Amino acid sequence: xxxxxxxxxxxxxxxxxxxxxxxxxxxxxxxxxxxxxxxxxxxxxxxxxxxxxxxxxxxxxxxxxxxxxxxxxxxxxxxxxxxxxxxxxxxxxxxxxxxxxxxxxxxxxxxxxxxxxxxxxxxxxxxxxxxxxxxxxxxxxxxxxxxxxxxxxxxxxxxxxxxxxxxxxxxxxxxxxxxxxxxxxxxxxxxxxxxxxxxxxxxxxxxxxxxxxxxxxxxxxxxxxxxxxxxxxxxxxxxxxxxxxxxxxxxxxxxxxxxxxxxxxxxxxxxxxxxxxxxxxxxxxxxxxxxxxxxxxxxxxxxxxxxxxxxxxxxxxxxxxxxxxxxxxxxxxxxxxxxxxxxxxxxxxxxxxxxxxxxxxxxxxxxxxxxxxxxxxxxxxxxxxxxxxxxxxxxxxxxxxxxxxxxxxxxxxxxxxxxxxxxxxxxxxxx
Amino acid sequence: xxxxxxxxxxxxxxxxxxxxxxxxxxxxxxxxxxxxxxxxxxxxxxxxxxxxxxxxxxxxxxxxxxxxxxxxxxxxxxxxxxxxxxxxxxxxxxxxxxxxxxxxxxxxxxxxxxxxxxxxxxxxxxxxxxxxxxxxxxxxxxxxxxxxxxxxxxxxxxxxxxxxxxxxxxxxxxxxxxxxxxxxxxxxxxxxxxxxxxxxxxxxxxxxxxxxxxxxxxxxxxxxxxxxxxxxxxxxxxxxxxxxxxxxxxxxxxxxxxxxxxxxxxxxxxxxxxxxxxxxxxxxxxxxxxxxxxxxxxxxxx
Numbered sequence: 114x115x116x117x118x119x120x121x122x123x124x125x126x127x128x129x130x131x132x133x134x135x136x137x138x139x140x141x142x143x144x145x146x147x148x149x150x151x152x153x154x155x156x157x158x159x160x161x162x163x164x165x166x167x168x169x170x171x172x173x174x175x176x177x178x179x180x181x182x183x184x185x186x187x188x189x190x191x192x193x194x195x196x197x198x199x200x201x202x203x204x205x206x207x208x209x210x211x212x213x214x215x216x217x218x219x220x221x222x223x224x225x226x227x228x229x230x231x232x233x234x235x236x237x238x239x240x241x242x243x244x245x246x247x248x249x250x251x252x253x254x255x256x257x258x259x260x261x262x263x264x265x266x267x268x269x270x271x272x273x274x275x276x277x278x279x280x281x282x283x284x285x286x287x288x289x290x291x292x293x294x295x296x297x298x299x300x301x302x303x304x305x306x307x308x309x310x311x312x313x314x315x316x317x318x319x320x321x322x323x324x325x326x327x328x329x330x331x332x333x334x335x336x337x338x339x340x341x342x343x344x345x346x347x348x349x350x351x352x353x354x355x356x357x358x359x360x361x362x363x364x365x366x367x368x369x370x371x372x373x374x375x376x377x378x379x380x381x382x383x384x385x386x387x388x389x390x391x392x393x394x395x396x397x398x399x400x401x402x403x404x405x406x407x408x409x410x411x412x413x414x415x416x417x418x419x420x421x422x423x424x425x426x427x428x429x430x431x432x433x434x435x436x437x438x439x440x441x442x443x444x445x446x447x448x449x450x451x452x453x454x455x456x457x458x459x460x461x462x463x464x465x466x467x468x469x470x471x472x473x474x475x476x477x478x479x480x481x482x483x484x485x486x487x488x489x490x491x492x493x494x495x496x497x498x499x500x501x502x503x504x505x506x507x508x509x510x511x512x513x514x515x516x517x518x519x520x521x522x523x524x525x526x527x528x529x530x531x532x533x534x535x536x537x538x539x540x541x542x543x544x
Numbered sequence: 545x546x547x548x549x550x551x552x553x554x555x556x557x558x559x560x561x562x563x564x565x566x567x568x569x570x571x572x573x574x575x576x577x578x579x580x581x582x583x584x585x586x587x588x589x590x591x592x593x594x595x596x597x598x599x600x601x602x603x604x605x606x607x608x609x610x611x612x613x614x615x616x617x618x619x620x621x622x623x624x625x626x627x628x629x630x631x632x633x634x635x636x637x638x639x640x641x642x643x644x645x646x647x648x649x650x651x652x653x654x655x656x657x658x659x660x661x662x663x664x665x666x667x668x669x670x671x672x673x674x675x676x677x678x679x680x681x682x683x684x685x686x687x688x689x690x691x692x693x694x695x696x697x698x699x700x701x702x703x704x705x706x707x708x709x710x711x712x713x714x715x716x717x718x719x720x721x722x723x724x725x726x727x728x729x730x731x732x733x734x735x736x737x738x739x740x741x742x743x744x745x746x747x748x749x750x751x752x753x754x755x756x757x758x759x760x761x762x763x764x765x766x767x768x769x770x771x772x773x774x775x776x777x778x779x780x781x782x783x784x785x786x787x788x789x790x791x792x793x794x795x796x797x798x799x800x801x802x803x804x805x806x807x808x809x810x811x812x813x814x815x816x817x818x819x820x821x822x823x824x825x826x827x828x829x830x831x832x833x834x835x836x837x838x839x840x841x842x843x844x845x846x
Binding site: 190193194197200201202203220223224225226297300308309310311357358359360361362363364370371374376498499501502505508509512513516530541544 | 592594595596597598599617682683684685699701702703704705706789790791792794795796811812813814815
């Protein structure tokens with residue numbers, strides 16, 4: 114027979130057991146143990162030639178840190194998703210983060226996810242923060258605090274088929290020759306480029322600047338201006354009439370193979386992807402591919418020149434010092450010079466000034482990059498918190514234009530939506 | 545003061561304790577994995593959570609619901625696309641699934657092979673299916689346009705076109721999920737008694753009349769279950785839409801359903817408050833449709 118005191122004991126014991134188990138689970142889940150000497154330094158990076166080149170050099174920094182470095186490579190979208198999920202949970206699993214200074218850095222700064230590197234970059238003369246180009250340096254700084262160090266820079270370049278003639282010098286020439294070369298019956302198009310709503314915005318930015326416009330003017334929407342309207346119409350005509358079918362579905366991944374297979378006469382996209390056209394395993398172009406600076410528009414040639422990828426340190430990392438040491442090593446003058454000589458353009462002025470680092474690039478590409486860098490504008494998307502949402506709004510009239518529908522009403526609607534968005538974005542910034 | 549207890553009552557109490565002890569892990573699991581996310585989503589939907597969920601959010605009442613319900617640019621078109629996709633896909637799948645089930649009802653040579661082949665699309669992962677169809681339907685390099693060219697039809701844009709994307713995705717969904725309806729209905733058909741049909745044959749009913757007035761009414765309970773299962777699944781479709789058209793359901797938001805919209809609001813825009821409101825509305829919408837379908841099915845059965 115079970116006595117009543119025994120029963121009480123059983124119930125109490127059960128209750129305690131449940132509480133203890135739950136408590137243990139919570140403590141185990143949330144508790145943070147101090148880092149052990151054999152814990153790896155975790156680096157999250159985008160799947161990019163830069164990351165792959167760096168990964169080959171990891172033993173060097175592992176030896177210096179006395180710690181293993183674990184580097185995960187993801188696509189840009191996956192990386193953004195991983196940051197969202199992990200950092201929302203204040204994870205300590207991420208130490209060094211590859212971020213897009215112009216895309217997500219402002220939001221990450223607001224969320225308090227990035228460690229302040231100001232003291233590190235400014236307090237280290239050998240590192241030479243002033244050696245970095247001004248636009249990338251500015252992009253790395255939020256409210257006076259340096260939150261990342263630029264490692265890869267990017268400009269658009271005009272890829273063209275040398276066997277079809279000289280490269281166009283102006284946007285009007287580009288349109289005219291592209292239309293001339295378009296022959297859908299034989300599967301050849303005059304121009305290929307990004308037409309996907311959000312993906313196209315960054316490439317379209319150079320057209321917008323070269324027409325004399327910008328995304329915002331004095332903090333207000335600039336996409337309803339006559340210059341922006343002209344840029345929308347021009348890009349829509351170029352890609353809509355001289356581009357391949359399905360252009361509005363094309364981002365880098367879809368547009369690049371079309372040019373690589375010799376099915377387009379011209380292609381404007383990031384200079385960082387040029388190796389894809391020289392690699393015979395993915396390209397049929399061989400030596401038929403040429404490189405030229407961004408053509409001139411009514412306001413001149415104004416391509417973007419931006420830090421496409423930077424390195425930051427997670428604020429939740431328990432290896433802050435080692436993380437900075439990694440960033441310092443990966444962005445050191447020697448590393449940037451080595452990688453640039455291998456064909457990956459960096460952000461250091463001293464490296465750009467050294468002609469030897471450009472020897473790896475085809476001569477006409479190096480020249481195009483130099484000219485574009487000189488004419489460059491430091492951003493390729495609006496400087497807001499919710500860049501993704503802004504790109505969706507700005508890209509909408511682009512799609513309308515490519516589809517050959519009336520651009521005016523779409524631009525007016527997008528302009529109104531962007532104006533509302535900017536008010537809301539400012540509110541978020543201040544909250 | 546304590547009263548002496550009978551042995552039967554004591555055993556009953558100890559059983560009760562044991563019952564709770566056994567139930568606790570399951571209850572804790574349900575509480576942690578289902579109830580908490582649901583309650584937390586409802587909580588987020590009445591706050592201005594943005595950027596980081598751990599950054600502190602202020603309550604805003606029903607403002608997010610108001611914002612969603614008055615959004616004519618994204619929300620309402622997404623509702624409309626969700627409905628069109630679901631009705632289009634489920635309707636075609638039901639008709640085709642029923643036709644296939646009727647064809648395969650009687651045993652024939654190679655039946656086992658046919659059934660095995662039929663299951664293949666069900667086994668493939670949605671992302672693999674998406675990549676497969678993207679390659680087949682690629683407007684420039686895909687095999688579909690090459691085959692059309694052989695019969696003299698010009699190149700089509702398929703998933704590359706704004707107006708053609710949703711119908712194309714409906715057809716891909718039909719290709720993948722019709723076999724499930726067929727298999728469910730085959731199982732239902734195998735349980736039907738043969739006498740009513742034999743009686744109809746004796747009465748001189750032709751094949752269509754036997755199907756329409758004898759088999760179909762008996763099959764309604766199975767059909768209703770298949771319909772509800774497929775409808776809920778089609779309403780929630782996300783993987784194939786996202787894998788083929790990317791964020792926002794394509795350049796003109798052409799396949800942005802409520803699920804794709806909520807994902808974009810969460811992961812592309814970090815608007816956790818608004819995204820949660822959309823998800824709560826979406827859940828209510830699904831519950832409403834299921835209740836409606838069950839009621840109609842109940843009426844048909846009776």
